[in-house]
Amino acid sequence: MKTWGTGILGVVLLGLLAAPVVAQEVTAEDSEKYIRVIQQKPFIKALRLEIEPTFNLPLNENFTRHVGAGVQVRFHITDEWAIGADYIHYWGWSTDLGDEVGEAFQVYPEKRLMDFYVGGHVTYVPVQGKFLWFGSLGPVVYWDAYLIAGGGAAKTLCGGYNGSGNIGLGVRLAMTQWLTLNFEVRDYMYMEKYAHDDKFVNNVVFTTGLGLFIPFKHKYVFEK
Amino acid sequence: MGAGAMKRLALILGLLFVAPSALALEGGLADAPAIRQQNLMRKGRHELTPALGVTLGQSYTTSLVFQAGYQYHFLDWISAGLEIGYGGVGFKTGLTKNIEREGRRTEDPNTYRVARSSVGLLALAKASLVPLGGKLVLGGRHLGYVDFHVNVGVGLATINYQDWENPPGSMTVGVLVGAGVRYFPIKLLSINFEVNDYMVPRKEVKSADSRMTQNPVFLLGVSFFVPQVKKGF
Numbered sequence: 001m002k003t004w005g006t007g008i009l010g011v012v013l014l015g016l017l018a019a020p021v022v023a024q025e026v027t028a029e030d031s032e033k034y035i036r037v038i039q040q041k042p043f044i045k046a047l048r049l050e051i052e053p054t055f056n057l058p059l060n061e062n063f064t065r066h067v068g069a070g071v072q073v074r075f076h077i078t079d080e081w082a083i084g085a086d087y088i089h090y091w092g093w094s095t096d097l098g099d100e101v102g103e104a105f106q107v108y109p110e111k112r113l114m115d116f117y118v119g120g121h122v123t124y125v126p127v128q129g130k131f132l133w134f135g136s137l138g139p140v141v142y143w144d145a146y147l148i149a150g151g152g153a154a155k156t157l158c159g160g161y162n163g164s165g166n167i168g169l170g171v172r173l174a175m176t177q178w179l180t181l182n183f184e185v186r187d188y189m190y191m192e193k194y195a196h197d198d199k200f201v202n203n204v205v206f207t208t209g210l211g212l213f214i215p216f217k218h219k220y221v222f223e224k
Numbered sequence: 225m226g227a228g229a230m231k232r233l234a235l236i237l238g239l240l241f242v243a244p245s246a247l248a249l250e251g252g253l254a255d256a257p258a259i260r261q262q263n264l265m266r267k268g269r270h271e272l273t274p275a276l277g278v279t280l281g282q283s284y285t286t287s288l289v290f291q292a293g294y295q296y297h298f299l300d301w302i303s304a305g306l307e308i309g310y311g312g313v314g315f316k317t318g319l320t321k322n323i324e325r326e327g328r329r330t331e332d333p334n335t336y337r338v339a340r341s342s343v344g345l346l347a348l349a350k351a352s353l354v355p356l357g358g359k360l361v362l363g364g365r366h367l368g369y370v371d372f373h374v375n376v377g378v379g380l381a382t383i384n385y386q387d388w389e390n391p392p393g394s395m396t397v398g399v400l401v402g403a404g405v406r407y408f409p410i411k412l413l414s415i416n417f418e419v420n421d422y423m424v425p426r427k428e429v430k431s432a433d434s435r436m437t438q439n440p441v442f443l444l445g446v447s448f449f450v451p452q453v454k455k456g457f
Binding site for chain 1: 262264267280281283299300301319322323326327328329330338354355356357358359360361362363370372429430431432456
């Protein structure tokens with residue numbers, strides 16, 4: 001019986017000693033050269049549709065104030081490139097500044113309230129990263145920053161349709177696999193016809209919205 | 225098999241089962257932080273920041289703002305400090321030029337010049353929170369660190385008057401609310417983009433009433449951090 005026990009002990013010890021040797025062989029220099037470990041990207045946009053209801057706030061207004069609501073729909077061709085369309089409807093009103101200027105200086109600037117913008121755009125993502133809340137709290141938040149450029153038509157309440165180009169940048173925070181929180185600043189540029197002459201207008205608009213991604217989850221080729 | 229051999233076998237098998245689980249407990253992931261050896265880019269560091277800015281959306285005067293700031297970061301996500309800025313270098317806006325070209329001051333018909341004011345010196349104590357901090361990859365190649373922070377502060381402000389005879393007092397209070405982004409290309413310094421709103425009571429033009437005005441400023445700054453970065457758990 002003693003030999004049985006010694007035999008089992010020997011086999012087990014041999015196994016324990018052999019295991020690291022095998023492991024060393026597997027993790028040898030050669031394998032590091034040829035085996036590349038790639039972690040799955042946790043949030044994939046490629047080949048997914050993003051539907052984003054938006055709230056819009058023009059930033060550079062003096063004589064008028066507007067708020068807007070709209071929608072952006074974009075298709076992500078790759079994780080970096082996307083094409084889309086957007087629509088903003090504005091509600092506006094005049095501020096007190098126009099009256100003050102009229103009373104104080106007898107100057108009455110012509111004001112134009114915006115009606116809507118409709119157009120298409122292209123986005124490119126040059127930056128992506130991950131955040132932690134307050135240094136260490138909660139789950140990791142994946143995010144990216146994108147550049148956006150587009151064109152379309154802008155209409156004011158008193159005027160007709162104006163061709164409009166726009167450029168801007170935005171940030172997208174991935175809350176879940178299918179929901180993002182987006183922030184964007186874009187300069188919508190167009191020529192507006194005023195009573196005296198045409199004027200080049202820069203309408204800088206802050207936009208925030210929730211991006212809904214369809215399909216709801218990316219299907220990995222090699223699931224974990 | 226005798227009783228002694230059985231005991232030895234049981235001991236061996238027991239050790240085989242216990243040892244891996246003990247190892248797993250030692251290096252267990254359940255209670256580990258989300259990130260190990262995290263670079264604490266701010267905790268325990270002093271931040272010195274020169275910055276240059278420009279006021280946004282002002283009706284009568286657009287001002288350049290020169291600023292210097294100091295902050296100490298108690299934790300990776302909270303800091304406090306001081307900032308001193310000067311916004312006395314200003315330019316007439318398009319509205320002011322139009323008024324001076326076409327209008328006339330009702331309270332002083334002898335001049336076309338608009339008597340206007342802008343923010344002058346700003347000296348504030350401020351606190352900063354970093355709700356979001358982490359890493360970024362630029363163009364798929366360049367790794368850096370980044371944070372999003374919000375600022376609040378309170379202090380003293382002076383008012384600058386332009387084309388204004390016998391201006392009222394210039395010393396007042398200022399309140400700061402703002403937010404920005406720090407990008408660390410290297411651990412020693414960050415490039416900062418901020419928009420701070422300095423709220424100051426003043427009369428924007430001579431004919432207007434005194435009221436709390438909003439003076440948003442876009443600031444581009446470079447922060448120098450000392451000492452070196454500490455590592456987290």
